Amino acid sequence: xxxxxxxxxxxxxxxxxxxxxxxxxxxxxxxxxxxxxxxxxxxxxxxxxxxxxxxxxxxxxxxxxxxxxxxxxxxxxxxxxxxxxxxxxxxxxxxxxxxxxxxxxxxxxxxxx
Numbered sequence: 001x002x003x004x005x006x007x008x009x010x011x012x013x014x015x016x017x018x019x020x021x022x023x024x025x026x027x028x029x030x031x032x033x034x035x036x037x038x039x040x041x042x043x044x045x046x047x048x049x050x051x052x053x054x055x056x057x058x059x060x061x062x063x064x065x066x067x068x069x070x071x072x073x074x075x076x077x078x079x080x081x082x083x084x085x086x087x088x089x090x091x092x093x094x095x096x097x098x099x100x101x102x103x104x105x106x107x108x109x110x111x112x113x
Contacts, residue, residue: 023047024109030069032087034059043069046102046109048095050080053087065089072101 028043032055041055051067059065059079066074067089075098077089091098099106 022110026109028069030067033066033068033074034063041067043067044086048091048098050077050088050090053089054085055087056085058082059087064092067091075101 023045024047025045026043028046030041030043030053031038032041032053033039039055039057041053044052044054046069051069053067059082061079061082063079064076065079066076068074076092078092079087080090081088102109
């Protein structure tokens with residue numbers, strides 16, 4: 001194996017270190033809103049700082065959106081990355097606001113912190 005074939009472990013560690021919150025896998029129906037348009041999506045994972053969602057429309061990095069999960073208040077977010085039909089959302093709400101939105105689920109999700 002040459003150095004070109006080796007995985008970039010340092011880059012993987014950097015990505016893990018950038019995450020400020022625990023992330024938990026979920027499979028929840030949700031709605032993502034862009035301007036005045038609403039689209040169905042699925043939340044694949046969730047943290048107090050963001051979410052990975054699956055949506056069938058192409059959206060660009062940097063777009064401002066809001067995410068509504070399980071009839072809870074909308075969470076303002078920015079698209080941090082895209083990959084095929086997946087989007088990474090960075091929540092624009094304070095982690096305490098996210099914590100209170102999912103207060104009844106925190107003990108199940110284990111994302112409190």
